[in-house]
Amino acid sequence: MNKLLTIAFVLLIFNCKSPEARRPISTKSGSFIDASIEINKKRYAKEKAIIEKIMEADSSNYIPSQSGFWYTYHTKIENDSLVTPQFGDIVNFDYDVKSLNGVEIYSNEELKTQNYAMDKQELFTGLRHGLKLMKAGETVTFIFPSDRAYGYYGDENKIGPNTPLICKVTVNSITQN
Structure with missing residues (x-):
């Protein structure tokens, strides 16, 4: 019985090995990602020029x-x-959303x-990120390229995919948390 336990113990030790990583059956190149990067660079350059x-x-x-x-102040508080605003602060604000050609997409009232x-x-x-630059009482116009706005999907309502915006x-107020 003692010999049997010794043999079982020795077999157990020699059969234990660290797990090996499984290799993928097929490998893919980064061509899709590379193409996507190029498309996004061209889109950004076009939007930036406009x-x-x-x-x-x-x-x-x-x-x-x-x-x-990019942004510009209409009302700037020098105080x-x-x-x-910092993390967790409550920011009370009004805004509107326009396309780059000035057509209103969402009004303040909406x-x-x-x-x-x-x-x-x-x-x-x-x-x-724009709100983080503002103080209570300030009014700012922001121009956002599409990647800083709603990006690839839009807002699934009035703002289409890859739409740069002016806001x-x-x-009105910042309540510190």
Whole structure:
């Protein structure tokens, strides 16, 4: 019996080995991803050229953001004691949405006054980052390329896929959390 246990133990030790990774049956190249990157680069270059023409025609001083969009102040608060919203703060704001050719997509009345918990609720990327630049009482016009707006899918309502947007935003109040 002792010999049988010893043999079983030895077999168990020699049969244990680390699991091997399974290899895919077929491998795919990155050609789809490479093609997608090229398409997106061309789309962005085309949108940027249109946006730059719009900014040149406008007498406002547009500022490029680090988040990939442009903005200009209509009302700027110079008071440094006022804060910009941080994570979890409640931002009360009004905004409208237009296409690059100035056609209104959503009006202030349609969108109504919004209460947004900063970075805790859904909001398209550009507007979320834009609100972080604003103080209570400021009004700013943002120009968002499509990748900073609703991107590839649009809003599945009035905004189509790959649509750059212009939004005029007024922050009414910021309630710190």
